[in-house]
Amino acid sequence: MLKKIQGEGKGASVWKASFSIVVFIGLLVLLGFSILAAITFGNADISIQEVYRVVCYELFHIDEFSAYGEGAVHDVVWLIRFPRVLLGASVGMGLSVCGVVMQAVVKNPLADPYVLGISSGASLGATAAILFGFGTLFGSNSVGIMAFLGAMATSFAVLFIANMGSRANAGKLILAGMAVGSVCSAFSSFLLYIANDKNGTAEVTYWTMGSLGGAKWENVQVILPVILIGTLIFWSQFRNLNLMLLGDEVSITLGTDLHKVRMIYMILSSLMVGFAVYCAGMIGFVGLIIPHVIRMVFGTDHRRMIPFSGLLGAVFLIWADVICRVILENAEMPIGIFVSMIGAPCFIYLMAKKSYGFGGDKG
Template identity: 60%
Template sequence: MMMVDFLKKQGYLFICLGLLALLVIALFWALSIGTVKLPLVNIYNTVVEQLFSGQPIEGVDRGPVHDIVWLLRLPRLVLAALVGMGLSVCGVIMQAVVKNPLADPYILGISSGASLGATAAILLGIGVALGENFVGIAAFIGAFAMSLGVLFISNLSGRSNSVKLLLAGMALSAVCGAFSSFIVYFANNKEGMQTIAYWMMGSFAGAKWETLAVIGPIVVLAVMFFWTQSRMLNLMLLGDESALTLGTDLHIYRQIYLLVSSLIVGFVVYAAGMVGFVGLVVPHVIRMLVGTDHKKLIPVSALTGAVFLVIADGLCRVIIPRTELPIGILISLIGAPCFVYLMIKKTYGFGGN
């Protein structure tokens, strides 16, 4: 029995190490492709030189290879990895919080809140005083406000539970969608509508090191926090009644997890626009491989999400020559067929009773 447990543990560690190695390989591959193709040797030398030089990244006369790697491609790839990591873990958490295998970071209305904030900013000019990134900031405020609204409504007439959270999210999502459509209908702004459409499809092209310095610690710390909560997340799959018999009240934990997840999604929306589907597909695929234990599920999902979006971002820049395909379109085209295939071929269980 001890030998079986040891082999299972070694298999889990092997998967994590393999994903880390795959992430590094994917980063170097994505750095080498694009309008200007770069040899891997040049990329490696540029990366090592910058890391050990002690000089600022945006130095003068550092050479074209340095500028392409450190100012254009690497920031967007780091953002892609962070977005994939954050959305995948948020998908795991949302599915446990509402005890619904179809949940993802947007099912509780967070997506609609972000969309409403961005639509109001683009077409009505709300938040222009916040600076050049006012659209992303407005989307972040909308996403976070929506999560607070879901919590408030789900706690009316008694304490919230997974069903009330889900229903509150669906109701508020419909309201936000209606308001967004109302603004678009009366704004009569073709340029603004095109901006909204492009923003809704997601892009990592606007990544900057200053933004990553804020988003990176938030996503990493949130993922580590959720990893420490694996026991509570496992209890959520059993349901509130089973948890109470074990002496644990899940009410406060459910609300804290929802707020932290909304914080991640809000910053992701701020930096990259709407990037959906990752939080739904990745947790399901990883659950087929490592089971439903969140102690294993969270780190493996985080690494898989990072690898998935880094590779997807690289493909977006080379599929159509001299044109960048929106990341949301490619993710849906790749993810949906793979997800259907895995669901057909694999024996799958969500967990719980």
């Protein structure tokens, strides 16, 4: 009887592993399809054949398509659309993975990458750059770089405050993030008030809405490796992330002290979110909604949560950007607005739900 039960358990484990592999491959295929399909959308009237001839020439240098190596069609497809799609995939993956990690770090299923004040710090940095010219030594990228520095500074401030008096835990991290985020928001509002600059205020507002319109190959070459490496690192840490859901007391009894690990995860997450903010501005709710979708379908094991959330987040933001590009004639909706229009109702639904949490725990 015991052997029969063990055999059934082993069979279930093999089936679950096989199913996970199939889902992973399916999401990879869906991501590849999304990238190739998304570059065919836009306001410019370019045929699908022309789009793929440009791509084939740039990737494989096929002499037959050499005529598409330059010109307006080439520039639209290769210098505007393609890096924009890859940037969307990178940002979507980064925000989704960081959402999974943040929810585990603070043991709150309604947390997202911006819960610890990172967004407010980035907004303060961008506001200072736009209104008062801080960071001009960084040239044309001053706004994005100042936003990145603001996000990182905020993260270190949260860690410092959370460790004051006693070691940081999930509750102290949330409270410190709320406090630092409120201070940064107040300073941003103060700068907007004293600047009295209508054009600058409009630019700050547009930046906080988020957009992939400024995508360049230079940005993609920076953010894509950072996001991929960060995702792989977190994927390798699935055991510690699973332990965080059990709490510090349980993890200590199991021989693992999560304090240092939590600090490292915070810094790495802030780095990934900072790069996302630097390249695309503020895009909320991706790191909140995508992990919940994966958790409800596939469970709470971070061995599956990390890769599935990253791939689905990349696909989601690619198609969200496509909709933003085509929904208005001869205009473009900021992607942050569209994502919030979807994410806010989902957030309300999760809050109103009678039971939600990690693996169905009541919240």
